[in-house]
Amino acid sequence: MKITILGAGKMGISFAKSFLKYELIKPEHLQLITRKKSNIPRLTEEFPGSKISVFYEDIIIDSDLVIIAVKPQDFQLLMENFSFQCKEDQMILSIMAGIKIKQIQKFINHKKVVRAMPNSPTLLGMGITGYSVAEGISFNELMSIERLLNATGRSIYLEDEDLLDSVTALSGSGPAYFYYIVDAMIKAGVEMGIDENLSKLFVKQTMLGAYHLINNSEKNLEQLIEDVASKGGTTEAALQVFERNQLNETIQKAILAAERRSKELSR
Structure with a gap:
């Protein structure tokens, strides 16, 4: 699996490190996209062999999974200034608080969206993540996402997406x-x-x-x-x-x- 992470903050980096630690992906199959060009030397040293890019540059995203790990307040600005064409079978995983699946689908014009709410102990692989999925996601795709989330601790599937606001308040915060x-x-x-x-x-x-x-x-x-x-x-x-x-x-x-x-x- 090839993974692109939009946003190289604490949560995005913790996900990347967990995936690599448990050998769920190879370093060369990881792409990190950061807002600040000044972060590139540090990220290059921290993730040898991975591709490090900056938002707003001409970027090709050829990944099976794109993780949106920016702050929810920055999401609209990001989508207005950065665009990528989703492949039909590409999965989108959002770990932004508050931004609903339908809103993400509308902004990126793509249906295969999973919304998750992790918490900071994912940095140690001891977090807990609640997640919901859009209609049309297959069982195999669901299991693939859960396997990745479990690398950061534990994950719990929630059929009712509205409960993710409660999960955000309870375990996210x-x-x-x-x-x-x-x-x-x-x-x-x-x-x-x-x-x-x-x-x-x-x-x-x-x-x-x-x-x-x-x-x-x-x-x-x-x-x-x-x-x-x-x-x-x-x-x-x-x-x-x-x-x-x-x-x-x-x-x-x-x-x-x-x-x-x-x-x-x-x-």
Whole structure:
């Protein structure tokens, strides 16, 4: 399979590295197209043997799959200034938030479009991606796309494309919510007099251990919380502050706001 990636940002590069790492494609069958000419030396060094190009140049795209990995805000500008003729059997995979399959089909005048929403842990091959496909995509083509997506972590097929706005808000943006909470915990440790590096170590290992407990325990989250929060103890004191300040509701409202923004981007 030959693959072209439009957009050599963090997500586009993470996809390219995953495909090469698991030998799903050969370096010479990868084409990366970047917006900035200044990126070419770095990308050439990072992807030896692959073809590196710049937008707005005369480019021939002779790939089986074209991945659109630009920011959704830049998509219309890109399509107005950069055009390529799709072959009939060519697949298009979009990893842009908010831009719907029908909009992509209209802009590029091509039917075979898959829309996916990955998240940043794809950089480590530990991401999760929700994806939907246009009508007319065959089962074999679907399996081929899923195989590529699984190289970046896990993938989940969603028959209802509208759910991708929810996936964007939940898992696409999700790592940032996690980092926000981790940062607050580290700062609390520093406030209590713990060295910053030591505070980071305590918090990161706590988060890692808690994740493994969730993943390996038969208990639900409420039971796991009860295991830590003894009556009248320190954890209960902290949880009471969360409750008084409606932290649970605030987090839910924030995620719903992210979903609304994803829907706005599609308009």
